[in-house]
Amino acid sequence: MAHDPLYETVIGLEVHAQMRTQSKIFCGCSTTFGAEANTQICPVCAALPGVLPVLNTELVQMAIKTGLAIQGKIRERSEFSRKNYFYPDLPAGYQISQFELPIIEQGELHVVTDDGNKKKIGITRIHMEVDAGKSLHEGIQGFSWIDLNRTGTPLLEIVSEPDLRSSQEAGAYLKKLRSILRYLQVCDGNMEEGSFRCDANVSVRKQGQTRLGTRTELKNLNSIRRCRCPGNPTLGRHLEHHPSHARQGRGPRLSLFPRTRSPPAGDSSGPH
Amino acid sequence: MDPSQLTLVQTQSMLRARQISARELAIAFLDRIDRINPDINAFITVDREGALRAAQQADERLHQGNATPMTGIPIGVKDLFCTENLRTTCGSKMLSRFIPPYESTVTRKLKEAGAVILGKTNMDEFAMGSSNETSWFGPVKNPWDPQRIPGGSSGGSAAALAAGLALATIGTDTGGSIRQPAALTGITGLKPTYGRVSRYGMIAFASSLDQAGPMARSAEDAAVVLQCIAGHDAQDSTSIRADVPDYAKTLYPRMDAIRIGIPTEYRPDNLLPEIQQALEKAEQIFRDLGAVLVPVSLPHTRYAIPTYYIIAPAEASSNLARYDGIRFGYRCQDPVDLKDLYTRTRTEGFGDEVKRRIMLGTYVLSSGYYDAYYRKAQKVRRLIANDFHEAFKSVDLLLTPTTPTTAFPLGDKIDDPVAMYLSDLFTINVNLAGLPGISIPCGTDAQGLPIGMQLIAPILKEENLLSAAHAFQTATTWHQRKPEL
Numbered sequence: 141m142a143h144d145p146l147y148e149t150v151i152g153l154e155v156h157a158q159m160r161t162q163s164k165i166f167c168g169c170s171t172t173f174g175a176e177a178n179t180q181i182c183p184v185c186a187a188l189p190g191v192l193p194v195l196n197t198e199l200v201q202m203a204i205k206t207g208l209a210i211q212g213k214i215r216e217r218s219e220f221s222r223k224n225y226f227y228p229d230l231p232a233g234y235q236i237s238q239f240e241l242p243i244i245e246q247g248e249l250h251v252v253t254d255d256g257n258k259k260k261i262g263i264t265r266i267h268m269e270v271d272a273g274k275s276l277h278e279g280i281q282g283f284s285w286i287d288l289n290r291t292g293t294p295l296l297e298i299v300s301e302p303d304l305r306s307s308q309e310a311g312a313y314l315k316k317l318r319s320i321l322r323y324l325q326v327c328d329g330n331m332e333e334g335s336f337r338c339d340a341n342v343s344v345r346k347q348g349q350t351r352l353g354t355r356t357e358l359k360n361l362n363s364i365r366r367c368r369c370p371g372n373p374t375l376g377r378h379l380e381h382h383p384s385h386a387r388q389g390r391g392p393r394l395s396l397f398p399r400t401r402s403p404p405a406g407d408s409s410g411p412h
Numbered sequence: 413m414d415p416s417q418l419t420l421v422q423t424q425s426m427l428r429a430r431q432i433s434a435r436e437l438a439i440a441f442l443d444r445i446d447r448i449n450p451d452i453n454a455f456i457t458v459d460r461e462g463a464l465r466a467a468q469q470a471d472e473r474l475h476q477g478n479a480t481p482m483t484g485i486p487i488g489v490k491d492l493f494c495t496e497n498l499r500t501t502c503g504s505k506m507l508s509r510f511i512p513p514y515e516s517t518v519t520r521k522l523k524e525a526g527a528v529i530l531g532k533t534n535m536d537e538f539a540m541g542s543s544n545e546t547s548w549f550g551p552v553k554n555p556w557d558p559q560r561i562p563g564g565s566s567g568g569s570a571a572a573l574a575a576g577l578a579l580a581t582i583g584t585d586t587g588g589s590i591r592q593p594a595a596l597t598g599i600t601g602l603k604p605t606y607g608r609v610s611r612y613g614m615i616a617f618a619s620s621l622d623q624a625g626p627m628a629r630s631a632e633d634a635a636v637v638l639q640c641i642a643g644h645d646a647q648d649s650t651s652i653r654a655d656v657p658d659y660a661k662t663l664y665p666r667m668d669a670i671r672i673g674i675p676t677e678y679r680p681d682n683l684l685p686e687i688q689q690a691l692e693k694a695e696q697i698f699r700d701l702g703a704v705l706v707p708v709s710l711p712h713t714r715y716a717i718p719t720y721y722i723i724a725p726a727e728a729s730s731n732l733a734r735y736d737g738i739r740f741g742y743r744c745q746d747p748v749d750l751k752d753l754y755t756r757t758r759t760e761g762f763g764d765e766v767k768r769r770i771m772l773g774t775y776v777l778s779s780g781y782y783d784a785y786y787r788k789a790q791k792v793r794r795l796i797a798n799d800f801h802e803a804f805k806s807v808d809l810l811l812t813p814t815t816p817t818t819a820f821p822l823g824d825k826i827d828d829p830v831a832m833y834l835s836d837l838f839t840i841n842v843n844l845a846g847l848p849g850i851s852i853p854c855g856t857d858a859q860g861l862p863i864g865m866q867l868i869a870p871i872l873k874e875e876n877l878l879s880a881a882h883a884f885q886t887a888t889t890w891h892q893r894k895p896e897l
């Protein structure tokens with residue numbers, strides 16, 4: 141990794157933490173991992189005509205607990221929005237998420253960096269949202285199978301400020317966050333089963349600049365070790381390529397470890 | 413026995429007194445449906461077997477003495493309430509073979525009360541339309557004149573009642589879909605407060621506007637049906653946690669000291685003269701009943717149609733995304749890939765009006781236009797609601813025409829969407845404000861076609877609407893007129 145002293149790496153992390161609620165976010169179905177396909181679904185999960193979501197109280201309590209643990213501001217009135225896009229394992233044709241009024245805002249988390257200093261990392265927001273189902277393609281010719289068991293599994297999306305300056309700091313942040321969620325018993329933190337997933341927004345800028353450079357999104361960093369590894373190939377590649385990158389706009393969306401899908405690029409309509 | 417001459421309340425006492433059995437009653441209505449429905453197309457599905465089974469159970473309950481006011485009453489249900497194991501089409505090719513595996517709250521309550529569901533009534537496709545001409549199952553004919561539309565979208569529920577094919581029906585109202593067809597077919601139709609009746613299992617068109625309600629031959633009959641279906645439901649978070657009053661008991665034949673506001677904006681110059689005259693006569697009747705009439709203003713009335721045609725299509729475009737050919741409903745033949753599957757399924761499965769509204773809705777929600785259209789429409793909606801809020805500081809009810817014209821000929825407006833949209837001019841704001849409104853018959857035009865008037869009340873004041881409508885119907889006979897069939 142080219143450590144040019146003139147440049148600094150700026151990292152913000154988006155963690156998707158699956159909440160350990162008894163039932164799904166908007167219906168009474170179980171959230172147990174690994175059940176036979178489509179055995180933990182109901183009319184709400186399958187988005188049958190006429191169904192309505194009923195918010196899981198336990199999830200709201202877990203979100204508030206998490207908010208308190210990071211000294212966040214808890215909104216008395218928060219709001220769900222729909223993010224519309226077509227995808228076979230998204231039964232309603234929209235994801236229900238929080239957009240304008242997330243339940244938690246302005247939190248912080250303190251990490252110890254490798255040189256032993258304490259550092260405050262801002263948490264922009266935490267919001268509640270639903271997970272999608274799974275499309276299964278392996279070993280099937282000409283069509284795909286859809287498993288909706290995971291549909292409606294509650295997630296907290298925890299978005300940090302771009303306060304992290306190295307993969308080491310990012311790793312420390314993730315480790316701290318995961319231990320808090322585990323201590324609160326709201327998330328099992330199992331990265332292999334996907335119950336704690338991380339996307340990173342990485343950019344590089346000249347020391348002393350305040351504006352962020354071109355951003356690259358790294359989806360689904362599925363282990364903390366991978367994120368912390370000093371030789372992380374993607375972080376490194378980003379640095380090397382930086383001087384030739386355009387400075388404006390967002391960089392390409394990368395999919396490193398495609399365990400789960402990101403919304404397709406054709407998503408033109410915003411949340412509402 | 414001629415079932416078309418009965419009212420729900422009369423039938424209740426006949427059933428209790430053993431003058432008729434629920435089975436005899438069901439058979440009389442089913443036979444009449446067989447005879448008349450082919451001409452007016454009010455029912456999409458007739459459930460003879462299910463109705464007879466329910467009638468038999470109703471007779472047992474009547475015998476055991478644990479009947480409810482709805483036990484044994486033959487009804488029709490708009491075909492957008494999911495009924496377990498009974499086809500629910502929403503008037504669309506997309507769902508023409510959809511058999512729900514679950515029951516809507518409204519139909520569950522009706523079944524539990526012992527009502528006899530004769531079948532599922534015709535409607536505009538996905539409740540989008542004001543004439544019942546957009547149904548995949550063909551238009552409904554107005555029993556008063558088969559060359560004319562019955563109104564929409566609950567056109568089948570309205571026509572079934574007017575033709576004496578049921579004692580009550582259930583409709584839904586997003587912008588006037590209960591009240592407008594009620595007016596055009598000479599029946600009583602109530603749109604309750606948003607949230608008074610559960611929307612669970614009711615196929616969504618515009619979620620912030622949709623509301624189910626009773627259609628009946630009188631306010632008295634409507635009160636019994638509303639009693640059965642109203643109330644909070646844990647499966648609908650937008651249903652209101654409020655006690656349901658005993659509507660039948662709150663009906664009162666006088667209106668002493670009740671203040672009725674007459675909104676000046678609801679009497680445009682081009683209003684059909686017969687409607688204007690019918691309203692003036694109705695005003696006099698209300699005065700005679702003891703009411704005080706005062707002019708009021710609802711200054712944002714003219715923004716109703718543009719506001720509605722941003723909000724409703726926006727919500728519809730999202731609600732209808734689930735009809736993608738993947739899990740249920742229509743799927744195109746031999747798709748070559750995912751995009752082809754989506755495109756052809758939706759192109760072939762939806763009709764023109766539904767597609768028009770999906771495109772409109774997708775446009776106003778798209779990034780870059782959201783603030784200019786959807787967010788602005790939400791602000792205007794607030795202003796419209798505030799108008800009513802202000803008016804209700806000085807009056808108890810509002811009185812308006814229900815529709816600008818009487819029933820128009822089939823085919824008249826189907827190629828002119830804007831002209832069609834204007835049919836709901838007087839009803840739309842009530843949905844935007846979430847208020848209850850009722851349409852009751854109050855006259856006829858030169859050709860003998862029914863004219864309806866609308867009463868509007870503050871949130872959760874359905875009993876005041878029903879009571880005022882009942883007082884009017886005690887003093888008049890318009891609601892008793894029936895078409896020759």
Ligand SMILES: [Zn+2]
Nearest residue numbers: 167169182185
């Ligand atoms: Zn479920």
